[in-house]
Amino acid sequence: MTRPARASVNQRLPVPSSPVLRTVNSLPAPGPIDVAPARPPGDSEANPAGDACAASSSIEAAIARAMDHLAAIQRPDGSVAGETTWCIMITAQVVITSAVTGLPLAPERREAIQRYLEHQQNEDGGFPLYEGGPSTLFLTTLGHVALRLLGCGPDHSACVRTLRWLSGHNVATIPTWGKAWLAVAGLYEWDGLHPIPPEMWLLPKAAPVHPRRFYCHTRLIYLGFSYLYGVRFVGRLPGGLRDALRAELYGGRYDTVDFRLYRSEVAATDRYVPKDPALEGSYALLGAIEPRVSRSLRGRALAEALRRIRVEHRNSQFLGISPVNGLLFSVALCHGRGPNDEETQSSWAGVDHWAVEDGGGRRYAGAASNSWDTAFAAQALLTLPEPLGRRAAPVLARMHAYFQENQVDVELAELESTDRVPIRFGWCFGEGKHRWPVSDCTAEALSALTLMEHHGRVPGRFDAERLAGAVSFVLARQNADGGFSSYEPARGGRLLEHVNPSELFGSCMGEYSYLECTSSCVQGLAHVLGTHGAALPAELARDASRAIARGADYLSRCARPDGSFEAVWGVNFTYGAWFAVTGLRAAGRPSHDPVVRRAVEWLLAHQLEDGGWGEALSSAWTHEYTPTRESQVIMTAWAVLALVASGRRAEVADAVERGVQLLLARQRQDGTWPREEIAGVFFDTAGLHYELYRQVFPFWALAAASRG
Numbered sequence: 001m002t003r004p005a006r007a008s009v010n011q012r013l014p015v016p017s018s019p020v021l022r023t024v025n026s027l028p029a030p031g032p033i034d035v036a037p038a039r040p041p042g043d044s045e046a047n048p049a050g051d052a053c054a055a056s057s058s059i060e061a062a063i064a065r066a067m068d069h070l071a072a073i074q075r076p077d078g079s080v081a082g083e084t085t086w087c088i089m090i091t092a093q094v095v096i097t098s099a100v101t102g103l104p105l106a107p108e109r110r111e112a113i114q115r116y117l118e119h120q121q122n123e124d125g126g127f128p129l130y131e132g133g134p135s136t137l138f139l140t141t142l143g144h145v146a147l148r149l150l151g152c153g154p155d156h157s158a159c160v161r162t163l164r165w166l167s168g169h170n171v172a173t174i175p176t177w178g179k180a181w182l183a184v185a186g187l188y189e190w191d192g193l194h195p196i197p198p199e200m201w202l203l204p205k206a207a208p209v210h211p212r213r214f215y216c217h218t219r220l221i222y223l224g225f226s227y228l229y230g231v232r233f234v235g236r237l238p239g240g241l242r243d244a245l246r247a248e249l250y251g252g253r254y255d256t257v258d259f260r261l262y263r264s265e266v267a268a269t270d271r272y273v274p275k276d277p278a279l280e281g282s283y284a285l286l287g288a289i290e291p292r293v294s295r296s297l298r299g300r301a302l303a304e305a306l307r308r309i310r311v312e313h314r315n316s317q318f319l320g321i322s323p324v325n326g327l328l329f330s331v332a333l334c335h336g337r338g339p340n341d342e343e344t345q346s347s348w349a350g351v352d353h354w355a356v357e358d359g360g361g362r363r364y365a366g367a368a369s370n371s372w373d374t375a376f377a378a379q380a381l382l383t384l385p386e387p388l389g390r391r392a393a394p395v396l397a398r399m400h401a402y403f404q405e406n407q408v409d410v411e412l413a414e415l416e417s418t419d420r421v422p423i424r425f426g427w428c429f430g431e432g433k434h435r436w437p438v439s440d441c442t443a444e445a446l447s448a449l450t451l452m453e454h455h456g457r458v459p460g461r462f463d464a465e466r467l468a469g470a471v472s473f474v475l476a477r478q479n480a481d482g483g484f485s486s487y488e489p490a491r492g493g494r495l496l497e498h499v500n501p502s503e504l505f506g507s508c509m510g511e512y513s514y515l516e517c518t519s520s521c522v523q524g525l526a527h528v529l530g531t532h533g534a535a536l537p538a539e540l541a542r543d544a545s546r547a548i549a550r551g552a553d554y555l556s557r558c559a560r561p562d563g564s565f566e567a568v569w570g571v572n573f574t575y576g577a578w579f580a581v582t583g584l585r586a587a588g589r590p591s592h593d594p595v596v597r598r599a600v601e602w603l604l605a606h607q608l609e610d611g612g613w614g615e616a617l618s619s620a621w622t623h624e625y626t627p628t629r630e631s632q633v634i635m636t637a638w639a640v641l642a643l644v645a646s647g648r649r650a651e652v653a654d655a656v657e658r659g660v661q662l663l664l665a666r667q668r669q670d671g672t673w674p675r676e677e678i679a680g681v682f683f684d685t686a687g688l689h690y691e692l693y694r695q696v697f698p699f700w701a702l703a704a705a706s707r708g
């Protein structure tokens with residue numbers, strides 16, 4: 001298909017008449033870097049100096065193959081990006097949204113979605129929260145509803161299997177997010193949910209439970225839920241499907257279910273957050289207050305919620321911070337403004353920004369990682385030994401242009417009225433069109449940009465004003481404890497987790513200081529000061545220097561007694577060790593720093609017999625290190641990078657060599673590495689495949705190790 005001209009990050013997107021589909025591997029790419037193929041390590045001509053030379057030749061050939069692959073997948077805009085692969089949740093909600101609003105979903109897309117859902121089904125008939133995980137009531141119920149709405153009959157093989165799984169569970173105990181989506185579809189009663197009052201948006205901003213204190217993703221999800229709860233939205237399913245699904249989900253007993261009894265009941269397959277007396281008490285208080293809410297007050301609250309939805313959608317160019325809230329907004333706008341309203345149509349079209357389609361079907365990712373992946377790939381390329389480093393210059397030049405184009409340089413029109421903070425000069429996780437920039441993405445972009453220019457790999461220099469603006473953006477997200485949060489500075493404490501209503505997810509109620517964000521920000525600021533410090537205003541440079549010191553102190557305090565570090569956005573202690581060591585070293589901590597030394601000792605103690613490192617996703621929710629049976633290339637790469645960065649060369653040399661050998665053995669002939677176990681996570685339980693991690697990090701580790 002013909003792709004339209006790319007819209008600028010700061011350009012308002014027009015209301016599309018035909019949504020644009022982004023597809024995996026559908027973009028033309030520049031040709032590979034011209035690297036002569038290396039001879040096999042055993043070839044006598046390639047190895048005249050013996051085994052040491054053979055090893056050097058082998059690692060150089062592997063690096064060249066990996067670099068060649070990165071060049072081949074670079075997109076026309078200069079970025080490299082891999083899919084962030086999660087579960088069926090968003091895709092199923094797309095189908096439900098279309099059904100309850102009448103917003104169209106083309107037949108070919110319905111077919112592709114069905115193909116994807118069938119492919120994701122577990123052997124037992126259910127659907128998991130993450131690939132390879134156990135089936136959950138939440139996802140299995142939504143998956144079954146979506147399959148039926150797509151036209152699959154109850155005797156379709158996939159539906160037979162979901163119904164068999166569901167027959168052993170009580171759908172009324174689905175988690176709250178599932179209860180709400182089923183209520184939207186007329187498959188659950190709104191009385192079966194604890195109150196989600198839209199009046200919370202009318203609270204004074206100083207109130208300790210005002211939603212402005214919530215993590216932005218959570219805040220926007222509950223903005224959508226609160227409006228739909230407030231109006232008791234119930235869509236009309238086509239063709240008698242409502243009654244059929246009620247019968248299937250509840251064994252023909254829907255009319256006899258007292259849904260109010262299940263407000264706090266969640267299936268054991270799905271509950272991660274235990275019941276908390278503070279939350280139950282809050283529910284009781286809200287339940288007592290809500291019947292006394294006047295019609296006029298509810299009307300004001302609904303008007304405020306809808307206003308916020310409309311402003312947020314305009315701010316994000318109708319994409320939403322993610323499709324999780326974007327779909328809720330589409331339903332709300334359809335109710336509040338009608339299905340033919342321009343904003344409703346734009347909201348529905350914006351959902352396709354998150355679509356991915358290939359031979360595995362059509363699905364919807366919760367995020368796009370263009371800037372994040374490209375920043376790491378650029379830094380990996382900058383680690384290359386010569387002469388390979390010089391050959392990477394064309395790829396780096398395109399990446400440099402990408403970062404220049406995708407920095408947000410226009411401020412939002414409405415900030416205070418929607419509880420946003422200034423966004424100008426930041427970079428987003430993806431290409432930036434939704435205008436939700438992040439501290440660590442901005443910091444990693446700064447590291448990539450400044451190092452590219454410092455090493456002379458790109459023509460020209462980044463604008464000094466925009467460089468200073470990016471530094472200010474990062475500094476504005478440092479918290480009182482010295483750590484850095486992600487989208488916004490922290491506004492509430494950990495006590496918010498006591499009123500976490502999600503049940504499925506942890507650590508999702510507030511913005512906090514994060515190990516990874518802090519390390520990225522420390523490194524980004526240090527790189528700017530080290531290479532472009534003279535271009536900054538003196539006071540800003542002093543502020544950045546103080547922020548680095550405070551950030552390093554925060555990183556040191558994150559160390560556990562055994563020397564390990566727990567991460568938040570990756571799996572888990574291995575990821576944490578890499579960020580901790582690199583952040584501390586960038587801040588100027590010496591190799592003999594006790595925290596660095598203990599982190600190295602922890603990594604050495606957890607190297608597996610096969611020479612690599614591997615950590616299970618369960619580490620993220622047990623908060624205790626759990627190894628995998630076999631090493632994983634991504635975790636091995638993180639460990640090698642941390643050991644090399646530690647500066648403790650003699651102590652780590654053997655471990656690094658063993659890790660390198662594992663990476664070499666796992667590399668495929670085309671320069672890629674195989675997909676293994678999950679390495680990304682958010683909210684403790686949501687495991688993600690970052691598809692480019694398995695290409696960038698092993699490549700980076702080999703390049704770093706080859707330089708010593």
